[in-house]
Every structure is written in structure tokens, then in C-alpha cells.
Amino acid sequence: MTSPDPIETFRQEAQELLEQLEHTLLDLGHRPTDADLIDAAFRALHTIKGSGAMFGFERVAGFTHHVETAFDLIRKGRVRATAELIALTLAAKDQMRRLIETPAEADEAAGDAILGRLQAAIDAATVGVPAAAAVAAGPAAPAPASATAAARAVRTWRVRFRLPKNAMATGSNPLLLIDELRELGEATVIADTTKIPPLEDLDPTDCLVGWEATVTTAHPRDAIEQVFLFLLDDMELIIEAVDAQGAEEGAAAPTPASPSSSSSSNSAGQGSPATAAIAPVNWAEVGTKAAPKSSAPGPSPSPAAAAAEPAAQAQKGAATAKASGSVRVPAERLDELMDQVGELVIAHSRLKQITAQTHDPQVKSVVEEIERLARELQDTTMGVRMMPIGSLFGRFRRLVYDLSRDLGKDIELITSGEETELDKTVIERLADPLVHLIRNAADHGIEPRERRIDAGKPAAGRVMLTARHAGAAVLISVADDGRGLDRERIQARAEENGLVAPGAKVTDEELFKLIFAAGFSTAREVTNLSGRGVGMDVVKRTIEELRGSIEVRSTAGRGSEVTLRLPLTLAIIDGLLVRVGNGRYVIPLGAVEECVELTPEDDLRSTGRCFLNIRGDLVPFIRLREQFATRTPPDPYQKVIIVSAEGMHVGLVVDQVIGDHQTVIKSLSRLHAEVEMFSGATILGDGSVALILDVPQLVAHGQAQEERLKAAG
Missing domain, CATH: 1.20.120.160 (HPT domain)
Structure with missing residues (x-):
């Protein structure tokens, strides 16, 4: 390795x-x-x-x-x-x-x-x-020295320290630490060589010398502690007050322990190495390592140590760094692991199909045990890939800070739901869409300070970035308390671009979706932030590639909100396996609401897109046989899968519901990239391929087809 x-x-x-x-x-x-x-x-x-x-x-x-x-x-x-x-x-x-x-x-x-x-x-x-x-x-x-330091009494401290054996190998230089002690005031340093073995047993890479320094300085004890700030996890350190004044502060006790970084950046400090007076001193064993309390956020400065202990998590902006028990693993290894788990799921599906033809209870028991282990391994691997979305949200604080300065507006970023977990691949691909949405909120949504005050709003505008779980999906919202979307201007620009017929009555939902059209912009002038009509179409395309959907809400004078609905993961999903004609398809289970039977009366009532009465609600349905141009005769008792898409319920008519299926998502080839009704494919237990339905695209395609039929009729 x-x-x-x-x-x-x-x-x-x-x-x-x-x-x-x-x-x-x-x-x-x-x-x-x-x-x-x-x-x-x-x-x-x-x-x-x-x-x-x-x-x-x-x-x-x-x-x-x-x-x-x-x-x-x-x-x-x-x-x-x-x-x-x-x-x-x-x-x-x-x-x-x-x-x-x-x-x-x-x-x-x-x-x-x-x-x-x-x-x-x-x-x-x-x-x-x-x-x-x-x-x-x-x-x-x-x-x-500052005025405060100059007024401080000069004190004498005894500093005894011994570095970890591998200190030299990891790049630390003890002579530079001694240099820093001397910079604090007058320092006398002697070396303890009692732990150096005979020459034949000596490893030249080990640091085996200890030191005792007497430091007379006007600086406080904290200044001495900070000399060793990045070595404290593995070193031995005692700081004692020699004079009575220092003892009154309780400084004679060993420095309190607090994990910090495990290697030194002092080794690269400036200045020439100091020469320590070498004299064997057998001072008492220091005992357990000790470390000062530190407010340093941030990971260990040693890259070698960082491979074993990744960065500490900053708390309250600059809280005490805390060592983590996790390990840093390259992202590509997680991807490889996920691929192998996916192959295991496919192999198990094949094994399950084969054993369905046998009546041997021992074989079935083994298959069930393999299924349990495969499911647990899948859940564990998925958990490893899941990351809190706060790792992404943190990036946008700087973006809002820069936008506030560039636009001359007071803008605050408020985040919530940072602990919400999402697949790392989804998080990586969300960065650009969220940048565009936040820029639009700051540039087009938030009003200048004077206008906000005139409108009775706080002078500082707010951009709210939130995340929360909703079943098998995650909802991420970018909202602002600005002026809201200008409905009249959007419709006027849509009519100019030929997206809407002149004078047509369009609902808010339909109109607001037009801002995601390629080249669409309501900006009156092009700036370095917006106005070229690019950005929002990138948002729509990226979210659709992630099998997600977008919802826009806006209230004039009060603000706007864009909500992204995204799947938890892109690798393995639970699906509902169905048959249409001779073909088999997978519907993501997260979109499925219920299954009902299509009665002969409902089937014969009309052709094309029809409606079902589901507990008093009219639910439109789409015949997948017509969408897929299936030529085989339909089953006598067809089923309707009620799915949720674009904020509405729609039925999908299929010939047979086969059952639930662990779906390993495989990308479609370039030849099928333009087929928008499918988001991918999966391999079934018998080795055949089933296409995964893209429910939002399928519903949109059905709606467009109905509009064409109405226009032609």
C-alpha cells in the first residue's frame, strides 16, 4: 500500500x-x-x-x-x-x-x-x-512591548519539556522552540541527555533529549504555553513558577491538558538556531503529558499527523479544538466501495431469484442471511458517504460578505439545518446552483438600505439558507426578505422571448418557472453579477440531473423562496418494479404515494390523459403504454401508481406491479442522453436491464402531450 x-x-x-x-x-x-x-x-x-x-x-x-x-x-x-x-x-x-x-x-x-x-x-x-x-x-x-505588557511584573518560570520521539521526523526543530523561549525574555537552557542509549542502540531519527529552561520574562504564562502550542498532544511539558508572585497564580501546577495539534509549525519559524548548553541533568520524570487550554480552531499543522487525525471542528467560531477519532479517506475510495456494494446488491438479487425456484430451507436461510448482511453493509456504506450539509453552507458566508461589499447593501446570511445529511456527491454538485440562487437573492431580491427603511423593513436584508429532511428527500431553501419577484416584468420579458403568448393568463407557478429558461433575464443592465441570462438555467439543469425538482414562491414586497427537492443519494435507491407490456421499469419509491386498480369502467371512459376519483379528489393519470408505444395487448386488470410530482398527484398506469426492488443506479449511455423520461437504468436479478423512470420529467412530458392534443383538437 x-x-x-x-x-x-x-x-x-x-x-x-x-x-x-x-x-x-x-x-x-x-x-x-x-x-x-x-x-x-x-x-x-x-x-x-x-x-x-x-x-x-x-x-x-x-x-x-x-x-x-x-x-x-x-x-x-x-x-x-x-x-x-x-x-x-x-x-x-x-x-x-x-x-x-x-x-x-x-x-x-x-x-x-x-x-x-x-x-x-x-x-x-x-x-x-x-x-x-x-x-x-x-x-x-x-x-x-505594549503599555499593558510593560506594566507587567517580570517573573521567572522553570520550563521542562521533552518532545515525542518522532518530532524530528515530522519536521519539528527543538532549537527553534528554544529560540522562541529566548524571544520572551532572558532564558537559560540546559539539556537532559539521560535517555540517550548507547551508540549501537541509537536511532538517529529519534528525539531523545529533554530540556530545562529558566525563563525570566514580563510575558504571562500563556505566552510560554503558546511556544509549544502545536506539539502538546504527544510531548511532556511542565511550567512552574520560580518566584513567589508567579506561585500566587497557581502556576506551579503542571499545565492543564487540552488536545490541540500533534505536530509543530514552529519548526519552520524564522531566526537562526540557538545553541543549548549540554549538561546531563537527571531531573525527575515529568509524568503524563500536559497541554494548555487553547482557543485555536483548526486541524493539526502536521500533514503526516493529519492523515490519522483529521481537522478539529470549530465551535462558536473559535472554540477549543477537539481531536477527532475519524480517519481521512480519499473520496475515490468511497466511490469504489459504493460501486462494489452495488455489485453485491445485484449479485444478491440474482441469487435470490435463483433460490426462489428451490425448496431447500437451508439454502433459503443462507440467502436470507446474505440479504441481511448486504443490507447492513449498504446502510453502513451509505452512512459513510453521507455528510452534513453544513460543510457546504459554510462556504457561502464569504460569498454573502463579498456581495454585501460589492453591492453596497447590508446583507446577513442566516443558516439552519446544517446537521442535515446528504450524499457527498450531491453536496459537491450543489455548490454552483446555490451560488447562483444566493447571488440572485442578493442582487435582485434585497433592496438598497434606504428603500428597505422607507418600506418599514430592517436596514439589513436577510438571505435564509435552510435544509431539512422530507421522507426520502432533502429540501434546501434559499429565501430572502426582499422585494419579491416582479410578476409583470417577468411576463413582459417572457412575451418578448416568445415563451408566453401576448396577453395570456399564466398562473404564478407557471410564470415563475420561466426564470429558469435558458437566456432568460429581467435585469435592465449587465453587471459582473447578473444580467446575461445565464445561471438559473444551470440551476435547473443541475437539479434535474440530480433527479430533483424546484419550487418557487414569491410575495410582492415580502420576498421570495426557491426550494430544491433532492434525493438523499445517487447510488442505490429503493424502487417499485413494474411491468408495461414486455418491458420492466423502476419507479423511485420515494415518489410513490399508493397503488390502486384501474377498473374497466375508468379504462373505457376515455383515451389519453384521464382522471380518477381518489377519495373525492380528481387525480389525472398517464397511460405508460401510450408513452412507451407498447403494442402488446394490455392486461385485463391494470394498476395505477399514484406518484407525487411538481406539487401535484398524478397516476401512472402500468400492466403489473412486480414488487419492491433494491435499485443500483447505472448511468445511461450518450446515445440515450436526450431521453428525458428516464434517469438511469438498473440490472435485474436475471441479468436484464430495467429503466428507471424520471417521474417529474415523465409528468411534464405527459402534460405537454395533452397541451398539444388540445391545441390540435
Whole structure:
């Protein structure tokens, strides 16, 4: 088995760090004095810088070094976290992403321009002391103490630490840690070599030396703890106060434990290595490892460690990082596993069909046991593929932030249902449609501040992004409290484009669906956000490819809501196997409401599309024999499958209902790509193929056919 590529692992971890940095900065925009958020941003930058240098991303390390310096000044209280500084840091974060993902295409001049504007923002936000000199010096150089730090009493601390054996192999450099201790004040360091074995037993990759440092500094104990912030999970550390003043704070106790990152970005810090005085000191065994309380959100900075323990989950924007017991697995392996489970389901279906002809109870018992195990394996595999949709929702905070600045509007993003789980493939393909819907809500829906105030609305507009389960589907809604859809303008543009006959009376539901037509736009002018008539047709096409549907509601002056109905997964579904003529088809079970019998009276009443009386409600039905041009005579007792589609109930007339079927979805070939009534195919137990009906498309096709018949008649 090949070992993971450390460069690719770094890129994955950096992606998570950048996402967490973005969330932290967006939270900081609302709470600019929150020390936890400021520390979290600084540590994320520090980790990216250190890990980047460790793995040869020197441009990343050099660029991030300057941004880190800015947040070090904010952390020390010398610079205010202004809105402009946060916006520029977000732009710097985008540049870091480019330097990591596509370094050859990253524009160095653009990065220099960002740093220049960042320096100007720092100078404008400086509190009392000019910041330019400190930015030039960088975080490795001792920055002048703030007024608060200067007033602090000088204290002496004894710091005893021993790194994990593999510290050197994972890129940590203990001499750079000692350098950072010396930067805090006056430090005397001695080494403990008592655990170094004889030369013949020595592994040169192991770190076996311990250290004891006496540090006299005006900095608080937290500053000493942060030197070891990214090594705390596996190292031994004790910090004791030597003077009475420090002891009064209870600092003599070992540092409290709290999981953080398991490898060091300090190894890539700036400055020359310090020389420790080597003298064998047999100080007492430190005992269990200890770690300080930390507010750092974000994953371990070591890509090697990240392969075993993925990123921690940020809580409340910048809560304590918490190690996860999960493992990081490449997405393609999950896809392969799902494919193999699908083949197992097909093989079991064949076995079940074969054993139906035998009366041996032992064989049937084994088949039932295999069915149970296959079902459990399928459920487990599906569970692995399911992800909370919050991983997608988090991306749109930055989108709304940028839209708010670009449009000059106050816009808030409100999300709910982030814990709702959906197949990872569906989540990946939802990103672009949701971007288009949110852009439309911000650009066309939310009014400018003055108009909202005049209309008696809050000055800040709201875009609501919600998700919830509804049976075997997930509903995702994008709503706004803006002006609502302009019905008259939509109809006028639809008439111009020939989509609606002039003066025709069209229901709101039918009219609002026209906004998803290719090239349709009501914008009066083209901007960098909208107006070209592209985007909404992409939304419709993508959702239909996912076997989903779209519903639009709008109230003039109060806002609009677009709801996407999506299947939980695209791999294996429960279906209802039916027969029409000699062909067999699968109807997704999630769309099925009930089955009724088509009486001879109802069958003879008329041809084409007819109506059934279902408990007092008239339900239209479609004869699938006519849709599929079946030439065999119909069964004497046909069945009607009542399905839900496009917010209405429709019946599908079939010859026979065979039963439920575990359906492994296979894509249709390119030759059948234009056949819209089918969403895929599946292999039955006898090896034959059954087509999977696309219920919304089938219903739409039946409605269009009826309209043509009415027009011709």
C-alpha cells in the first residue's frame, strides 16, 4: 500500500485551515474585539506559514509571514481589527490559496499589492505606536512591548519539556522552540541527555533529549504555553513558577491538558538556531503529558499527523479544538466501495431469484442471511458517504460578505439545518446552483438600505439558507426578505422571448418557472453579477440531473423562496418494479404515494390523459403504454401508481406491479442522453436491464402531450 503524498496531505490540511481562517475572520467582522477570534486567526496563519516552509512552499511562507505579523500586532493591542483590515486579510487568504493550489499561476504582483494595502490599513488602525517597523521585522523579531505588557511584573518560570520521539521526523526543530523561549525574555537552557542509549542502540531519527529552561520574562504564562502550542498532544511539558508572585497564580501546577495539534509549525519559524548548553541533568520524570487550554480552531499543522487525525471542528467560531477519532479517506475510495456494494446488491438479487425456484430451507436461510448482511453493509456504506450539509453552507458566508461589499447593501446570511445529511456527491454538485440562487437573492431580491427603511423593513436584508429532511428527500431553501419577484416584468420579458403568448393568463407557478429558461433575464443592465441570462438555467439543469425538482414562491414586497427537492443519494435507491407490456421499469419509491386498480369502467371512459376519483379528489393519470408505444395487448386488470410530482398527484398506469426492488443506479449511455423520461437504468436479478423512470420529467412530458392534443383538437 502506498504511503500518502505529504505534499498533497499538506494541501488538504491547508485547505481546511484556510476555510477555518475565513470563518474566523467573518466572525471577527461582527466581534472585532474578541480576543479568542484574534488568537485563532493568528494561530491559523502561523500554522500555514510554518507548514508551508516545512514542505517547500516558500512563497506561501513568505507571504503569510507578513499577514501573520499584522495579526500579531492586533493580538498585542497595537492595531485595531477594522473592517478594512479584515477585508484585506480575506483577500490575502485567497492569495494564499492560489499560492498553494496553483503556484505557477499565482500573480506575485497581486500579492504585493495586497500586502501594500494591508500595510496602509495597519498604519491607519494603529493604536498609539507606529506599526511599520514591526511589520518589516516580522514576528520572529521581538516586538516592542505594549503599555499593558510593560506594566507587567517580570517573573521567572522553570520550563521542562521533552518532545515525542518522532518530532524530528515530522519536521519539528527543538532549537527553534528554544529560540522562541529566548524571544520572551532572558532564558537559560540546559539539556537532559539521560535517555540517550548507547551508540549501537541509537536511532538517529529519534528525539531523545529533554530540556530545562529558566525563563525570566514580563510575558504571562500563556505566552510560554503558546511556544509549544502545536506539539502538546504527544510531548511532556511542565511550567512552574520560580518566584513567589508567579506561585500566587497557581502556576506551579503542571499545565492543564487540552488536545490541540500533534505536530509543530514552529519548526519552520524564522531566526537562526540557538545553541543549548549540554549538561546531563537527571531531573525527575515529568509524568503524563500536559497541554494548555487553547482557543485555536483548526486541524493539526502536521500533514503526516493529519492523515490519522483529521481537522478539529470549530465551535462558536473559535472554540477549543477537539481531536477527532475519524480517519481521512480519499473520496475515490468511497466511490469504489459504493460501486462494489452495488455489485453485491445485484449479485444478491440474482441469487435470490435463483433460490426462489428451490425448496431447500437451508439454502433459503443462507440467502436470507446474505440479504441481511448486504443490507447492513449498504446502510453502513451509505452512512459513510453521507455528510452534513453544513460543510457546504459554510462556504457561502464569504460569498454573502463579498456581495454585501460589492453591492453596497447590508446583507446577513442566516443558516439552519446544517446537521442535515446528504450524499457527498450531491453536496459537491450543489455548490454552483446555490451560488447562483444566493447571488440572485442578493442582487435582485434585497433592496438598497434606504428603500428597505422607507418600506418599514430592517436596514439589513436577510438571505435564509435552510435544509431539512422530507421522507426520502432533502429540501434546501434559499429565501430572502426582499422585494419579491416582479410578476409583470417577468411576463413582459417572457412575451418578448416568445415563451408566453401576448396577453395570456399564466398562473404564478407557471410564470415563475420561466426564470429558469435558458437566456432568460429581467435585469435592465449587465453587471459582473447578473444580467446575461445565464445561471438559473444551470440551476435547473443541475437539479434535474440530480433527479430533483424546484419550487418557487414569491410575495410582492415580502420576498421570495426557491426550494430544491433532492434525493438523499445517487447510488442505490429503493424502487417499485413494474411491468408495461414486455418491458420492466423502476419507479423511485420515494415518489410513490399508493397503488390502486384501474377498473374497466375508468379504462373505457376515455383515451389519453384521464382522471380518477381518489377519495373525492380528481387525480389525472398517464397511460405508460401510450408513452412507451407498447403494442402488446394490455392486461385485463391494470394498476395505477399514484406518484407525487411538481406539487401535484398524478397516476401512472402500468400492466403489473412486480414488487419492491433494491435499485443500483447505472448511468445511461450518450446515445440515450436526450431521453428525458428516464434517469438511469438498473440490472435485474436475471441479468436484464430495467429503466428507471424520471417521474417529474415523465409528468411534464405527459402534460405537454395533452397541451398539444388540445391545441390540435
